[in-house]
Amino acid sequence: MKSTGRFNLFFKKFKRFLPLLQNLTERDIKLKYRRSILGIAWSVLNPLLMMLVITQVFGLLLKIKVENFPVYYIVGVAMWNFFSDATFMSLNSVIDSAPLIKKVYIPKYIFPLEKCMFALINFLFSLIAVVIVMLFQSVVPSWTIILFWVPILYCFVFAIGVSLILSALSVYFRDLLHLYSVVLTIWMYATPIIYPVSLVKGSTLVYNIIRCNPMYYYVEYFRSVVMYGIVPDLTWNLICVTFSVGFFILGVFVFNRAQRNFILYI
């Protein structure tokens, strides 16, 4: 009885502050594209140029053998960038909103959530780059491509969970940003973006580390429906859901505990 009351209250508040979420996201998009001359084109060009460099270096010099390597890389890196942008921007989102938090009542989870929304929209723009590379490489997707939103949704929920944790902890520990940038770099290399998983299957240790990495499952899922025309099986989906929902719940719990005292530290 009491908990349904709290739930209703939560949704009422959420609905009231939905326009704020929308306005903050709009603000970020406007400012991002107002500052750069190339505007939205940059979101497409940037991954394309990166792809050119990386495929040259890794494809030619290191002789990584993956079919359609440019597509393989750009599909993986697009999703990785989404996750890393979302969490990295969220990390300082609460601290940066200190002037607001001190003067009006706002549900504080709005701030990390907004950064995740913003990253999601940028990600959707960058999918144009993915399509361009697929056209160039004449990769014809099968019907499974209509499921492209499934791994995005999983990854989005996961990113929100991680963002809630990071944005809450960073209020108390201001050096978290430096630590997290190191973690992100290591994490990226532990995700099969520029190499195929088959490359590390020889070493059980490395393979096991990768299998603990949620991003591995989302990235592979994304590739399978976009490039390979395969829908991942039930187990794969269950793993994805477990990581996403698990981190989401953990995030809500940590954030909820921490936010009580935000105002004393920001």
Place this chain on the structure above:
Amino acid sequence: MALSVEVKSLEMHFNMSKERLTTLKEYFLKMVRKELRFEDFVVLHDISFKIEQGDVFGIVGLNGSGKSTLLKLISGIMRPTKGNVKTHGTIAPLIELGAGFDMELTARENIYLNGSVLGFSKKFMDERFDEIVEFSEMRDFLDTPMKNYSSGMVARIGFAIATMTTPDILIVDEILSVGDFKFQEKCERRINDIMNSNTTVIIVSHSIDQIERLCQHCLWLEHGGIRMIGDSQAVCDAYKNT
């Protein structure tokens, strides 16, 4: 008379570490060495009072006596350590004008952003937009980024947004001194209008004149406790004589 604000045995502590620990490294080092010490700092204690609907309530006290903290507790920005605050109806906090403006954005964009900060829908803001612009007299600057505004101009827009609705409770923390004298008069007229519409108004001000002129009841805070509460004239007289 209906009650508008009920404050019951309120207590607010700030948990201040002796030195401000702001990094993980320091935190872990201190924890390992068992040097983590927190100093409990009591900012407000034993605060109980009630404000009736439609009352104009003043709060006076020296710097650091806890006035702003009390307002933040009433408006829900902070949660009390002990005790509770009950409020009835919508609250418009005027704690700092223009909080939530993004100086890179234009005034037009900021009006919508700030409206949503206060929890108003886009449709509602569309309806009020002209009124806000009219009141702030900033029509010619609507599409200029706000970083090019003077501080008085920022405050004008902030005030216009914050007072565009008639809230049930209006909370004012020393903001009646912004703008040029013409705009100040305009602000006071607007606040007077709001007062006349059965809104509860809570005012913090260092101008005793203002409190005497506007308020019916008054609270005198000293070192985080209630020194005196009651009829505005009596409290102000006592406060002036210390």
